[in-house]
Amino acid sequence: MKVIENGVCAAIGFKAGSIHCGIRKNQTKDDLALIVSDTICQTAAVYTKNKVKAAPILVTKKHLINGMSQAIIVNSGNANACNPKEIENAELEAQCAADYLNMDVENVLVASTGVIGQVLPIEKIQDKVSDINLSSENNSNAAKAIMTTDTKEKTVAVEFKMGSVTCHMGGICKGSGMIHPNMGTMLAFITTDCKVEQNVLQSCLLDNTNKTFNRVSVDGDTSTNDMCIVMANGMAQNEVFEKEVFDQVLHFVMEELAKKIAADGEGAGKLMTVTVNGVDALENAQTLAMSVCSSSLVKAAMFGADANWGRVICALGYSGVEFDPELVDISFKSNDEILCCESGKGLDFDEEKAKSILLQEEIEIICDMHSGNESCTCWGCDLTYDYVKINGDYRT
């Protein structure tokens, strides 16, 4: 497996494109994107578990009943959720893409991200969709067009062998606020030219969602609009298919996207990786790691480069998982590593060294529970002034 460029356009037969259609006020930012395959794709998807599901989720689900699609239309700037015309407009959004691309509307999926509760200005989308220039060079434009408060475009692609055939897989995503297990305000679109059956694709996607996106926390909020879609057009024409290889590649692509989302959480100054080792069951390891990763107090301490391991053990303690506090070790790691708590008791550690470790851009909190062989790693970010600033007046 080799990391390459070009995100969703890396796989054979995929094109993308974007435009500013006018949903956003800022004319320099595109707000409408298309991802299109030359041929029909086996398609898998996972959606938000929020009880309040936005219309694009419902329409995409309906269009995916047969497990096939050929294009995705995505807008930013408006979530098309909780407004009187949401279903109608989500269907019209798919329809105008279908008209432009000259395909059946059932093969077009829809995604939206942005403010909840305002009617989508569908006529702006209808007016401009056919001006989108589709090209296999436009990955970056599409990646930018789906951003909301993200500060960086998020894209990854790899090349891998399936038997003797070279295949490709790539993805783009957007994250930022409302990021928490069961999909935060997160849209992720992954394309591959590998030939794979829909049921295999769906099961690999589900499994890897649990191991990647569901291990990211920015602020504990889960939005109404999240989805991750994988489209596989089979154009690499691989005759053999090894599930293990495919699964590994998908895992890599999704983990890279997940980490990019964590590192670019709203206002985030640093990527915080939390690893919990020595747990009796994987599920418990994940609960413990997510509890630390989601703690506002831990996140604020990381912002302040304060090796406040007391907040870490405290977050382990209220996770709901049973453990013996007297077995717990806690370290902080980046360019160097320091053990601050051993067997549940604080050590007299070098505060200056701890500070310099925590001042790095990527830091890791490592907990060893000494109670088993399971481990779990989760990703989050620090809690900063900017998080509060961004979310104090997002709508205005």
Place this chain on the structure above:
Amino acid sequence: MKVIENGVCAAIGFKAGSIHCGIRKNQTKDDLALIVSDTICQTAAVYTKNKVKAAPILVTKKHLINGMSQAIIVNSGNANACNPKEIENAELEAQCAADYLNMDVENVLVASTGVIGQVLPIEKIQDKVSDINLSSENNSNAAKAIMTTDTKEKTVAVEFKMGSVTCHMGGICKGSGMIHPNMGTMLAFITTDCKVEQNVLQSCLLDNTNKTFNRVSVDGDTSTNDMCIVMANGMAQNEVFEKEVFDQVLHFVMEELAKKIAADGEGAGKLMTVTVNGVDALENAQTLAMSVCSSSLVKAAMFGADANWGRVICALGYSGVEFDPELVDISFKSNDEILCCESGKGLDFDEEKAKSILLQEEIEIICDMHSGNESCTCWGCDLTYDYVKINGDYRT
């Protein structure tokens, strides 16, 4: 029932006092307090549900096996948690109070709040405890001495009739960060001269903890040290006892303390009350209200006085409770009230009016699920720059 002054000293036979013993560096802030009854008290307590329990919790639990106590010693500045001498020092802390007060050590309870993981400087407590001046006028000193990042002392007292006898009940507490259901970094001490059996006291305390302190969220973190203790010395000599009356009074005292904790959450600019009406079951109403109350995105929006009801419906949606989004109404209320979402859809409301409502110091978010007759009210605060600042370098 009438609100009076004097907190834990309002009830007959209770005295309090405090001193600066040197745990804190700031010499103008007391860090050691005593609350003492003239006679032995029926005593009830509830503790943190964190798996990591600090030594003062363990020692207090042990001393309370018989349900009796006569004094509480409390220090701030050091949580006496997760350090090699915690149990030994918690016992020594109780012992030095017992020596000074000339009572059995089993009748002395211990509480600590502050930084986790550092050895308690017990000799400072031992040196100074006997200099504490005990008086029924010293409630405010004790209330101040237990503060950490609290900005206001928290105290309440009432006078009430039990049969023909006038009884009193009062309390002090500390809150600030790490406040969440199942007791945050919260210490609360309540005293009464009403005669009440220990098992009744314990059941009223448990019940009201669920209805008050467990409905407060500042940041979702639950600490290792929290406890609420109620001491009843019976000195009012009431011969009749009406449980309903007692329960109401205790509820009032605990709710007032809970609201003071929410309003003075770390960095809080305003008290945020969340009421969810029209739910099928009380437990579901509480889950829904706490989900809104705990959402960082809702809290940040309230800081910005932004009527972002989309985040409210979103937090209802990921609470885990089943409901029909198309029935949900959401309003914001303070000096005035505005309906922003009706039947799950956004209304075209007056943004200026909404802003002026949310600029008040006490605001309410009201959700009606139109699915039943149960309601629940929870309390929290906005998420501000100051929360991040305070928690970015708490230890330093």
